[in-house]
Amino acid sequence: MKKPDECSNIKDIRREIDAIDKEVIAALGRRFAYVKAASQFKTSETGVKAPERFHSMLQERRAWAEVVGLNPDVIEKLYRDLVNYLIDEELKHWQKKT
Structure with missing residues (x-):
């Protein structure tokens, strides 16, 4: 992966941005797998929504x-x-499991 100042043209920049976006999307996919796995430990809809956790996470x-x-x-x-x-x-x- 090139650093921004190592790119010699717009094609290089776009290739690096595309590579980063691919990594971001892959990471979001991994995040979603954890979200689904978390549902097994939650016992209520409020537990799934977890408003306090949501606020502190933001x-x-x-x-x-x-x-x-x-x-x-x-x-x-x-x-x-x-x-x-x-x-x-x-x-x-979660609802499928209950």
């Missing part, structure tokens, strides 16, 4: 964003949307 992701110079509002929205989707999927998985 605050932590905001802090992580600030550390690396990203806009925390954008990262919060991204994670809010992602995790709400994953909660819905986890609920479906």
Whole structure:
């Protein structure tokens, strides 16, 4: 993988961005596998939704964003949307088991 300043043209940049996006999507797939696995330890719909965990997770992701110079509002929205989707999927998985 090239560093940004090692890229000599836009094609290099796009290839590196595509590679990063592929890694991000693979990581999201791994994250989703853990979300589904977590449903086996939850005993209620409230446990699946885990509002306190959701709130604290968003605050932590905001802090992580600030550390690396990203806009925390954008990262919060991204994670809010992602995790709400994953909660819905986890609920479906959990309901099948009950």
